[in-house]
Amino acid sequence: MFTGIVQSQGTVVGLTGTSQECVLALRPQVECSLPVRLGDSIAVNGVCLTVSRLDSGVLEFDVSNETLDRTNLGQLKAENRVNLEASLSAESLFGGHLVVGHVDGLATLMNVKESMRSVWMEFKVASSLASFLAEKGSLALDGVSLTINRIRDEEDGVWVSVNVIPHTLAMTTLGHLVCGDGVNVEVDLVARYLQRARQVDQTYALTNDHNTLTGNDTQ
Numbered sequence: 001m002f003t004g005i006v007q008s009q010g011t012v013v014g015l016t017g018t019s020q021e022c023v024l025a026l027r028p029q030v031e032c033s034l035p036v037r038l039g040d041s042i043a044v045n046g047v048c049l050t051v052s053r054l055d056s057g058v059l060e061f062d063v064s065n066e067t068l069d070r071t072n073l074g075q076l077k078a079e080n081r082v083n084l085e086a087s088l089s090a091e092s093l094f095g096g097h098l099v100v101g102h103v104d105g106l107a108t109l110m111n112v113k114e115s116m117r118s119v120w121m122e123f124k125v126a127s128s129l130a131s132f133l134a135e136k137g138s139l140a141l142d143g144v145s146l147t148i149n150r151i152r153d154e155e156d157g158v159w160v161s162v163n164v165i166p167h168t169l170a171m172t173t174l175g176h177l178v179c180g181d182g183v184n185v186e187v188d189l190v191a192r193y194l195q196r197a198r199q200v201d202q203t204y205a206l207t208n209d210h211n212t213l214t215g216n217d218t219q
Contacts, residue, residue, distance in 0.1 A: 002043045003216045004096035004138075004145025006083040006172045008034055012076050013058055022063045024049070024073060026082060035088045041101070043085040045141030045173075046184045047071050048101025071103045071155070071184050072142075081173045083143045096145030097138040098189045104129055106182045107141065115163060119175070120149075121140070122161040125185055131195055132187035140186040144172050 013025040024044070028034060036042065036059060040051045047067060053060035068074040076082065086092075088200060107123040114120070123141065125133065133139065137148050139160070152159040169175035177183070 001088045002048070002085050002096075002099040002101055003088065003092070003094055003142060004046075004085070004099040004140045006085050006144055006168075008084045009081050009171075009173060010059070010084050012078055012081045012082060013072070014078055015063075015076050017063075020065045022068065022074070023061050023078070024061045025053075025058050026061075026121045027058050034084060036086070041087040041088070041099045043083070043099070043143045045072065046101060046140050047073060047184055048087075049060065065189055067103075070105065072106060072182050074169060075182070081176065083172050095168070097140075099140045099143070099145065099186060100189060101143075102186065102191075103184045104132070104187050105185050107185045109179050109181045110175050111181060112161065112177070113128070118163045118165050119169060120161060120163055121174070121177070122159055122202055123183065123185075124157045124159055126181065127153075127157050129187055132191040133158060133160060134191070138188045138193065140184075142173060143184040144168060146176060 008029050010026040010028045013027055016023050026044070036051060036054070038054055041048055041058070042051060043211055044061065049061040049063065050061045065074055105126050107125045108142050109121060110124050111122040112119060133148060133151055135148055135151055139146060139148060146162045148160055149163060150161045186190070193217055
């Protein structure tokens with residue numbers, strides 16, 4: 001479990017393997033204070049990965065085909081920067097929102113402009129995630145906890161805008177994005193379960209209606 005408050009950045013050393021499974025190697029910033037041990041969970045661009053090897057300050061992670069299909073990790077190249085966050089402990093401060101590191105899809109940066117000292121960014125998200133997004137709700141982009149300012153539902157997807165403050169720009173990779181870049185999206189955990197509960201309620205309501213009409217009601 002994470003909060004979407006990025007603690008450090010890392011530099012990609014390499015991504016090796018096949019289209020089915022890869023090994024991602026990265027080196028945290030020199031000033032990084034992440035308490036990393038073998039087997040720890042680390043959010044890398046918002047993706048929960050397990051530290052499988054430690055070697056001279058380089059962290060290695062095994063990345064499965066499922067993760068490669070759903071995230072932007074497969075597009076990483078040597079020297080790319082990534083956002084890093086260690087998993088929560090009992091003593092951790094809870095500064096963002098509940099983030100589990102299970103990416104729901106990708107968003108594309110469509111527009112960006114300065115807004116006072118902050119930067120306004122607009123992303124296009126797949127329409128399949130529309131029901132999980134709400135104005136002033138939370139979402140994680142490349143592992144960064146952000147508040148949704150505005151939403152526009154269009155035929156080609158959901159357009160979501162956020163404001164990124166100077167501190168977040170300095171601490172994360174968001175300040176290096178350009179239009180057309182893809183970022184990992186994780187919707188709010190509460191919204192995910194509410195949507196599932198609504199689907200289940202609708203399914204059982206339809207089943208009960210059908211049983212009543214056909215005389216198969218066993219209640």
